[in-house]
Structures are given as structure tokens and as C-alpha cells.
Amino acid sequence: MTVRTRMAPSPTGEYHIGGMRTLLYNYALAKKHNGQFILRIEDTDRERFVEGAMERLIRVIKDYGFSWDEGPEVGGPHAPYIQSERLDIYKKHALELVEKGHAYYCFCTKERLEELRESQKAQGKPTTKYDKHCLSLSKEEIQEKLNSGIPYVIRLNVPENNTVVVKDKILGEITFPTNDIDDQVLLKSDGYPTYHLAVVVDDHLMEINYVLRGMEWLPSTPKHILLYKAFGWDLPIYAHLPLLKEKGGTQKLSKRMGSVAATEFLAEGYLPEALNNFLMFLGWNPGTEKEIYSLEEFINDFSIEKVGKTDLVSFDRDKLLWYNGYYIRQLSAEELFNRLSAWSEKHNIKLYEGAVDNEYVIKVTSLVQERLKTLKEFTEVTEYFFREPKVDQTLLVKQTGSKEKSEDILNSYLNLYSSINKADWTAEFLDEKSHELLKEKEYKPKEAFMTIRVAVSGETATPPLFEVLTLLGKEKTLMRIKQHLSN
């Protein structure tokens, strides 16, 4: 059996990072078994539809490094893959169910439904349900209402006093009494299907045999199973994934704690491979101590059996940061530079001031690489390489404790560096000479080098000093030191 999985997002806003995790698992499962991964757009809610959301959705999925075997843009044997283009299919199937007696027309107004719910609540019923009022309508009555154009929906006729067993690959067998299941609307009055009808019909037609989705869908799975049975179709294999929560709390991912949209993480300078690696472990783990995973390795090692049952998984932003730093460090300076360039262009963020050649930027990149946790940090960490730094005089003096001492050090090193030929201006040579002077003048390494560091960069934390001076060049180094001398 060919494994076919899908991700079916709704174009109602920005794609959530949790959705990307679900997509990743679906993708990996299909690829592991040389099956197909399908992308389907579930745009059946016209009220929540957001213009351009579908395009952005497709964009971000690609940006994370995924592709689909069937779906929008690429097509496939079961096209179209956009639900709003499949309306006749859903209607036909809804009618088929009516024909078979598994569904029925309902002409109840929203007002009546509202009143019904109110009265059920007033009666202290634990849960509100549709009362099957329209199920008792005769064929003639239905036809009459249909003819006079009264709006209708089609509801699933849930059998009473029965049970539905959900066989979940992760959770095991879960039994739901049918009496707890509402007669779900399948076809809305605007002719669009509800999610429940659309998923089942499409998943069947598109031959999806593994459904991996978030835990929030578990309670509606019995409805879907009822539908499969009503149609006489084979069930897919279900697996409900743990939900994501903010670390430390019990609440869902929150904007207040940071990004939640998949695209925001990219804009903040996270690498797709780091993001994906992080996402892999949100509910799954290989059972070994391996934790660095490429997408290929994940595809190889992934299995539903290894997905945990924990209902809430913490989205640990610190760990994400660690992964990102790790992946940044793995890149060569050139690769990192290319990533940086592409990223700044895409997100319209200026990496540095002024016009310099790439050669220089690559050298800067290599110096700060192991200090970077996100691409975004590049700019603030490298400012002094691209423009004259603003040096806080208090900070400068603080390195020695007295203005005289600071000036003495700066003077000594100014003289030393002035005497060094441009040809000898290398980190090794500067290091050697600087230490010689240190001995001669009996400066403490820390106060001497920190003074120069601050004078030249305005920062107390930089890459190794002589590397910085080398990159800056003789002229700039002398100029920056000179600025702090009174005469």
C-alpha cells in the first residue's frame, strides 16, 4: 500500500508554527515509505477567508524546505486541490448520504437553533445537541420547502445508543458514545461543505490513508468515522499529535511570548534546518541520544510509534535558539554570508552601513559566526566594522581606572602600530608585537587590550582583538586610537 498523507491548511491567516510541525510529520511519513505528500487548501469558510493567505501559505511551506507531490501549483490526479473548487463534489456526496438515510435536510433557522441551545442549557443538560427536529419531515414537506427556496443545511444523522471506536496509532482505542455526538452540519446553507464533510470526502477521493493531525481533532474523529461508514469507505489510519504550548505555562503559543507564525521565525533570522530540527522533537524523539537531524535523517528515523502521548508539548524558545546557533556555526563563512544576503534581501533588512566588497563582509562574518544565534543579530554585533563607533569615554576610562593610564596605553600602542608596515599587519604579528610592548611597559594584559578594544570598537565584547584590528586595517586602527588622545 502506498502511503499517502496530506496537510490541509486553511487560508485564514498566517500559517502557524504548529501547523508546520504537523506538516513535517506528514511529509516525513509519506517520504519514509516512498509515498506521496499532498497539499490541500481548505477554504470552505468564506467568512474567515483572508485575501492572499493561500499564496503566503504556499510560500512559507516552500521556505521551510518542503514540497508536495500533489496540490496547488503542481496539480495531480485528484485535482483540484482547493476545496472551494470542489463544491459540486461535496454536494453530490451529501445528497448521496441523504439518499441512503445517513443524512437529512434541516430547515431550522439560526434563531431556532439558538433558542434550542438556550433551553437545553436552562434545563441543565450537560451538553447541547440538535434535536433532530427536521428528521421527522415527510418527503412532501421537504420537497415543498425546497421548492419555495427556504435555506437548508444537510445534517449527519447520528445513530442513537451506539458507540464509535477511534483507533488511534498514538493514543490507542478510544470509545465515544454516539449519544454524545451532535448531528453535525455537513453542507452549509451557502452550499459550502463544513470541514467534516470536506475532509472525509477529499481524504477518501485523494486516497489519503494516514491522517496525522493535532489533538484538537480527536473529539470530531467519531463524526468522520461515521461518515466513512455511511459512505461505505475504508478508514484511514489516525494519529493525533500532541498540542503545543508556551514553555513554563499551560497556555497555547502566545504572541506575547514571541513569534507564532511560521513566517515570523524566518524573518527573525532562524534557519529552516534549525526550525525543522526543533519542530521534529516537538512530540517525537528517536529513542536514542541523537538530536541533530537533517530532514533526510528524520525521514529515515521517523515513525508514528515514536510519537509521545503527552498532550501538551512545550515550545522551548531557548532550545530553538540553541539549534539555530548550532546550525549557523556549521555553515562555512561563505555559506553564512550567502544566507545573510538572501535573508536581508527577502526581509528587506539592511545588514550593514556603507558600500564594502563581499570579501570584507565574509571576513566579518567569519569573525562573528560563532557568536550569532540568529541572522538578525549580525547587524548589531558588527556595527563597528562598517562605520565609526560611538565610544563611551566613561567606558573607555573604566578599563584602566584613570584617564592618564588609558591615554598612556593608547599612546604606546599608537606608536607601536604606526611603526608596523602594512605588509606585516596580520593578527599573528600584531599579537606578538602587542605582547612585547605589554612586557616592556608592564601593562596588565586585560587593561591594555580592553582599552584598545573599547577605543576601536566601542564594545567590551568583540571577537579576538588582533583579528579585529587586522580586519579593520592599519589606517582605521590608528585613526580610531588617535581620536581618544587629547593632543
Added chain:
RNA sequence: GGCCCCGUCGUCUAGCGGCCUAGGACACUUGGUUUUCAUCCAAGAGAUCGCGGGUUCGAUUCCCGCCGGGGUCACCA
């Protein structure tokens, strides 16, 4: 509230009856490398396995109850 799911270091988890005086990673602390920061290396601290009953020679692992957390109860997905 009804129904359903879940419950191991701060966090993500390993564990599928004895290998556990509970392992790894992130975060944290300390030490080493070092002129700073970061990296890297080493060490350390951190979990009476939610609680209470069983079952068993033996329970983190199996069963029940309780408590706690979560999900869901729409013509939204």
C-alpha cells in the same frame, strides 16, 4: 458542566516489571582554554517518577480511585 486525552529533573524527553542509587539534551552553576564575548572541553546541581490504594517476590512501568493540566462541545477549521 458532559465527553475525551494526558501526568518522569525548570523545559523537551528516554524508560515499554528487575539493567534505574532514573539516562540524554536545552537552560543553570563551577572549572579549564582565553585580553573580552562566544565557541569548545570537563565537572556539578537538578525528578521521593502527581497523590492514594491495589496486582506482583519486585512497580516509573499493569489495574482502580482521586487530584492536576489540556482538548472539545458552531451553518470555524
